[in-house]
Amino acid sequence: MSHLLPAYATGGLDEVESLHVRRHLRTCTSCRRLAAQYQSAFDAVGLMVPIVEPPARLRDRILSDLPHQPPYRLPSSIRFMLDHPKSVIAAGITVLLLFTASVWINISGLTPRPTRLAAASAHAVRLDPTKISGAILSVLNGTAAAPRARAIITVGSDDTQAVLYAFGLPKPPEGHVYQLWLMKGGMHRSGGIIRVTPEGHAIHYIQTSEPISEFASFGITLEPASGSQDPTGSKILENETLEAGSLQDREISESPNMQTSLYGIVPE
Amino acid sequence: MKRIARGEKEALGTLYDRYGRLAYSVAVHFVRDPSVAEEIVQDVFVTIWTKAGVYDPAKAGVSTWMLRITRNRAIDQLRKLKSRKDVAVGSTVDVIQSTNALAVNGEDPESMAFREWDRERVVEAVDSLPEHQREALMLAYFRDLTHREIAEQLNEPLGTVKSRIRMGLQKLRKILETEEALE
Numbered sequence: 001m002s003h004l005l006p007a008y009a010t011g012g013l014d015e016v017e018s019l020h021v022r023r024h025l026r027t028c029t030s031c032r033r034l035a036a037q038y039q040s041a042f043d044a045v046g047l048m049v050p051i052v053e054p055p056a057r058l059r060d061r062i063l064s065d066l067p068h069q070p071p072y073r074l075p076s077s078i079r080f081m082l083d084h085p086k087s088v089i090a091a092g093i094t095v096l097l098l099f100t101a102s103v104w105i106n107i108s109g110l111t112p113r114p115t116r117l118a119a120a121s122a123h124a125v126r127l128d129p130t131k132i133s134g135a136i137l138s139v140l141n142g143t144a145a146a147p148r149a150r151a152i153i154t155v156g157s158d159d160t161q162a163v164l165y166a167f168g169l170p171k172p173p174e175g176h177v178y179q180l181w182l183m184k185g186g187m188h189r190s191g192g193i194i195r196v197t198p199e200g201h202a203i204h205y206i207q208t209s210e211p212i213s214e215f216a217s218f219g220i221t222l223e224p225a226s227g228s229q230d231p232t233g234s235k236i237l238e239n240e241t242l243e244a245g246s247l248q249d250r251e252i253s254e255s256p257n258m259q260t261s262l263y264g265i266v267p268e
Numbered sequence: 269m270k271r272i273a274r275g276e277k278e279a280l281g282t283l284y285d286r287y288g289r290l291a292y293s294v295a296v297h298f299v300r301d302p303s304v305a306e307e308i309v310q311d312v313f314v315t316i317w318t319k320a321g322v323y324d325p326a327k328a329g330v331s332t333w334m335l336r337i338t339r340n341r342a343i344d345q346l347r348k349l350k351s352r353k354d355v356a357v358g359s360t361v362d363v364i365q366s367t368n369a370l371a372v373n374g375e376d377p378e379s380m381a382f383r384e385w386d387r388e389r390v391v392e393a394v395d396s397l398p399e400h401q402r403e404a405l406m407l408a409y410f411r412d413l414t415h416r417e418i419a420e421q422l423n424e425p426l427g428t429v430k431s432r433i434r435m436g437l438q439k440l441r442k443i444l445e446t447e448e449a450l451e
Contacts (some may be wrong), residue, residue, distance in 0.1 A: 003434070006429060006433065006437040007415070007433070007434060007437060009369070009416070009437065010408045010409075010415075010437065011407075011408070012408070012414065012433065013414040023277075037439055037441050037444075037445050038438075038441055039332075039336070039443065040329065040441075041335075041437055041440040041441040042334045042405075042408075042409065042437060043332040043335045043336045043339070043407060043438075043442050044331075044332055044335070044444055045390070045394065045406060045409040045410075045440075046290075046294050046333075046335040046338070046339060046409065047290070047335070047387045047390040047391070048387075048390065048391060048394060049290075049293045049297045049404065050293065050297070050364075051289055051293045052288060052289075052293045052296045052297075052447045053289065053292075054288060054292035054305075054306070054309065055302070055306065058306055058309060058310070059281065059284055059288065059290065059294070060284075061306070061310060062279055062284060062309070062310050062313045062314070063277055063280065063284075063287075065310070065314075066277065066314060067314065067318060067319050090279070091356060147399070156317075190304060199284055231292050236435070265394040
């Protein structure tokens, strides 16, 4: 695996290889450290650049136009946990004992049922394409219904915008469309209807109010032309998602809302 | 970075004084448009402002983290503009001369000297690489080319280019792996 890390740092691996490396880095501390060193070494090449003096106004422009909200801070609950680890551990043991007792007493009804979230409001929003950095969040593979189909989801710099690139999609039957789904915690949310070119390609922009990287999985199904509140049709593409921490420049959002807005674009 | 994470604008200003010139230089080198480069640098420091709380010094020094963000933003702009401007890789000698002409306004001597040592060390390290390895590595960085595109441009087998980049980066990593972050 270590022989792949220089190419990984320089973007020289294809999607499958990159996914393979990312999976390995989740569990291998030594490789993760080595990968970070290679990445830093590659980043350091930027120091070779000839120095150009920026305009004097740039400093004031930056400092006068900062977002008004304060920068990210750990939630108070997490800060408490970091400051009082023993209390947290004791509380955790207590909760575990109580949970175990409740399971022993009443087993039925504990299996979480998939629930449907509030339907997404499907209105177009203006997305900032410069925020789509291209870091791959997920790779979707075609099912038996579309064995040649494939898609990748790349996440934006602030982790609330993403782009789905799909290829090899068969033309949907008359009166049907492809619909994207985002899943986590047994719940699903519509990611919008995907418009496909005659060649089977699609580019679909996604925006959420919480980090896209927190969704456990994604899928595309075949639905009626007006779309569906729940996935009802056959599954066309399905995946597994990369670990959230593997993303660069990932921002943690505290927003509890899960509203997805949609803006589909078909490539020329 | 901790001060920035607490919302201290002055701390971000200090960081700009230390790295703003480098960020702007990288941005200009990619996009060749001063106005676009300004936007990129502004975006970089806004990103640092909003993400200072999750910055992990164990993963990267401040300068390399900032460089990574800058390069990513610059590449985003390049792709957005749908053009690949010719970026002269240049000779290492020219780069060293430009580096030595670095302006010193607003810099304290200690941080300037340390930063020069960083750059000088990187320049020396890159300069010590065999020419083919140095060329391949700089093409990969400054021109955002895939390894296959580099191979096509150099008219070399793909495997040869991959080996040169791998060996060049391995050597560079060994030289730099003990370098401390400035913060």
